[in-house]
Amino acid sequence: MQQRKLGSEGLEVSALGLGTMMMPDNEESVRTLQGALDAGVTMFDTADIYGEEYLLGRFGGNEKLVGRALKGRRDQAVIASKFGITHGQGPTGTPAYIKKSVDASLYSLGLDYIDLYYQHRPDPNTPIEDTVGTLSDLVKQGKIRYIGLSEAPADIIRRAHAVHPVSAVETEYSLWSREVEDEILPVLQELRIGLVPYSPLGRGFLTGQIRKFEDLPEDDYRRYYPRFQGENFTKNIEVVSLIEQMAVRKGCTPAQLSLAWLLAQGEQIVPIPGTKRLERVQENIGALQVMLTAEDLAEIEQISPKGVAAGSRFGAF
Known part of the structure; x- marks a missing residue:
């Protein structure tokens, strides 16, 4: 498995990670997590709000799954988690909340430390300097090793990095979500911060497995996203x-x-495609063997230039 460095503080992970947000708490998910680790995937991405019980106000469900699946193999895995999305009260980054x-996340994961700890969304009411200052203290205490931000704008990234080196920024990035290239990616390259794209396969659209709207189960969250609806779907397909x-x-x-x-x-x-199935993990790893020439990249640019996707990323729920 190829390795890549995130940031300048020494964090090294597999070139592809695994997003766990949509994993149900069952034995298939455990087999997928363990099989991914066997295949060389070392980076596993979770969050305190992931899990089926979040809507009931209970946090940590997905963290417990990840912790249980990887128990006993701590030295092989880089585990990333997130804080900051509250239940119906907006994002927060206050020192007390962090x-x-x-x-709570350490308890759910069954760990002594978290490798990479992200602020899930910027808190408009707490200066980022206060948030990152608290995270820096957690690094000194040994509770976390590296600091990350998720869906943060360029100015927040700069201010955060001035307080303590940020190792990674997680945001959506794929062939049909290229907004990050405008401001975020240049800042990350300048400051030597890693980029961790979530939904790198366009929430499944880019796999070619979704041919029509009806292919989505009735309870599938993607039915609410504009890119999967009506004329947008037709253009995107x-x-x-x-x-x-x-x-x-x-x-x-x-x-x-x-x-x-x-x-x-x-x-x-380091993309983190999410899947519940081990065969999809193995397929994704095969991307590391696909060599793209300059001509290939130019052709892809013609097929899927910036802004090609019809419809916005998110919809109203």
Whole structure:
């Protein structure tokens, strides 16, 4: 498994990680997590709000799953978690909340420390300097090793990094969500901060497995996203068809081509595609063997230029 460095503080992880947000708490998920580790994946991404019981106000469900699955193999795994999204009260980053949250996450994960600890969303009511100052104290205490931000704008990243080195920023980035290239990616390259793209396969759209809206289960959250609806869906599936055609010529799957393109955008980029199934993990790892020439990259740029996706990233729930 290829390794990549995130940030300048020494964090090294597999070139592809695994997002665990949508994993149900069952034995298949445990097998997938353990199988991913066996296959060389070392970076596992969770958060205190992930899990089926979040809507009931109970945090830590997914962390417990990850902790249980990887128990006894701590030295092989880099575990990332997040704090800061409250239940119906907006994001927070107050020192008191962070201290409470990290202890709760450590308990749920069954760990002595968290490798990479993200602020899940910026808190508009707490200066980022106060938030990162508290995280820096947690590094000194040994409760976390590295600091991350999620969905943070460029100015917040700069201010945070001035207090304590930020190792990674997590945000959406894929062939049809390239907004990060405008301001965020240049700042990360300048400051030597890693980028961890979530939804690197366009929430499954770029895999080619979704052919029509009805393919989505009735309880699937993606039904609420504009890119999966009406005329937007029709336009977006046309782009996916072109990606599929190129993937056939390259001898890979559309998912592998999409991930290979992301990996080619910079040495400090580590996508974390999420899946419940081990065979999908193994397919995604195959992206590391897809070599893209300058001509390939130019063709992909024609197929899926910045702004190609029809519809906004998020919708109203």
